[in-house]
Amino acid sequence: MTNKLTLKGVNKRFGGVVVADGIDLEVRGGEILGLIGPNGAGKTTLFNLISGVVPMDSGTVELNERRIDGLPLYKRARLGVARTWQHMRLFGSMSVLDNLMIGASDYPGESLMRLIFQGLTVRQAERAAREQAMDILGRMGLQNLAQANVNDITFGQQKLVGLARGLMSNGACLLLDEPMAGVEGRAYETMRDIVRQEAQAGRAVCVVEHNVSFIRDLCNSAVFMAQGRILERGDVKTLLESKVLAELYFGKQGTQT
Numbered sequence: 001m002t003n004k005l006t007l008k009g010v011n012k013r014f015g016g017v018v019v020a021d022g023i024d025l026e027v028r029g030g031e032i033l034g035l036i037g038p039n040g041a042g043k044t045t046l047f048n049l050i051s052g053v054v055p056m057d058s059g060t061v062e063l064n065e066r067r068i069d070g071l072p073l074y075k076r077a078r079l080g081v082a083r084t085w086q087h088m089r090l091f092g093s094m095s096v097l098d099n100l101m102i103g104a105s106d107y108p109g110e111s112l113m114r115l116i117f118q119g120l121t122v123r124q125a126e127r128a129a130r131e132q133a134m135d136i137l138g139r140m141g142l143q144n145l146a147q148a149n150v151n152d153i154t155f156g157q158q159k160l161v162g163l164a165r166g167l168m169s170n171g172a173c174l175l176l177d178e179p180m181a182g183v184e185g186r187a188y189e190t191m192r193d194i195v196r197q198e199a200q201a202g203r204a205v206c207v208v209e210h211n212v213s214f215i216r217d218l219c220n221s222a223v224f225m226a227q228g229r230i231l232e233r234g235d236v237k238t239l240l241e242s243k244v245l246a247e248l249y250f251g252k253q254g255t256q257t
């Protein structure tokens with residue numbers, strides 16, 4: 001079955017501020033959907049609503065035809081919602097490998113690792129998680145940094161570690177919040193290649209990103225959000241050339257970063 005994340009009529013307001021206004025969205029396995037829009041448009045909030053960090057006021061979220069809204073975040077994670085965070089939330093004084101191994105601590109109530117490696121003894125699960133972590137780090141060319149302290153690696157490498165942690169759960173859907181902010185050079189290429197590979201492997205990928213060249217480089221389609229609403233959706237080229245976007249996002253001159 002092709003993976004599919006579906007949002008229907010999702011609404012959310014914080015006090016008087018509407019941050020999600022009747023959001024309908026579908027992201028299919030293999031797709032990399034860019035979510036763009038000005039500051040405060042509601043992009044991160046949408047990720048929070050999908051992953052269960054904040055409850056929605058109304059609407060539905062389905063992953064592979066199964067409703068997941070209403071479930072706590074660790075259950076959504078277990079069902080396949082994987083995400084990264086704008087601010088990486090890494091444990092700076094711990095090793096890279098340990099950060100991957102304890103990715104589970106983001107999910108109160110149950111250990112994500114235990115859920116992922118169900119049926120194994122604790123020791124077997126730990127070994128499997130370690131192998132998986134080393135495999136992911138290997139794909140990123142970071143295997144030699146497994147024992148390095150996160151504080152001692154570069155910012156770009158830290159961003160990759162944030163992604164690596166998100167990949168530990170093998171989620172059907174991957175939500176990436178500003179993965180490229182401040183990332184350059186080899187780390188940029190690695191990030192792009194790994195995200196592409198994850199989509200090719202069948203994950204439904206959604207990326208919030210201010211860096212338009214990254215959206216152009218990576219995404220097949222994009223939506224433009226402002227004030228909690230999706231104003232346009234289309235293939236990246238068409239959307240980035242859209243008048244609405246130029247006026248609302250970049251100013252009337254259409255100056256792009």
Ligand SMILES: Nc1ncnc2c1ncn2[C@@H]1O[C@H](COP(=O)(O)OP(=O)(O)OP(=O)(O)O)[C@@H](O)[C@H]1O
Pocket residue numbers: 014017019037038039040041042043044045046054
């Ligand atoms: N937990 C919260 N409580 C109250 N207001 C919130 C909360 N989370 C977000 N908001 C508000 O919701 C609006 C949308 O914020 P959000 O972070 O989703 O925007 P964004 O599009 O991701 O912006 P940016 O590109 O700057 O990250 C903002 O006005 C923000 O202040």
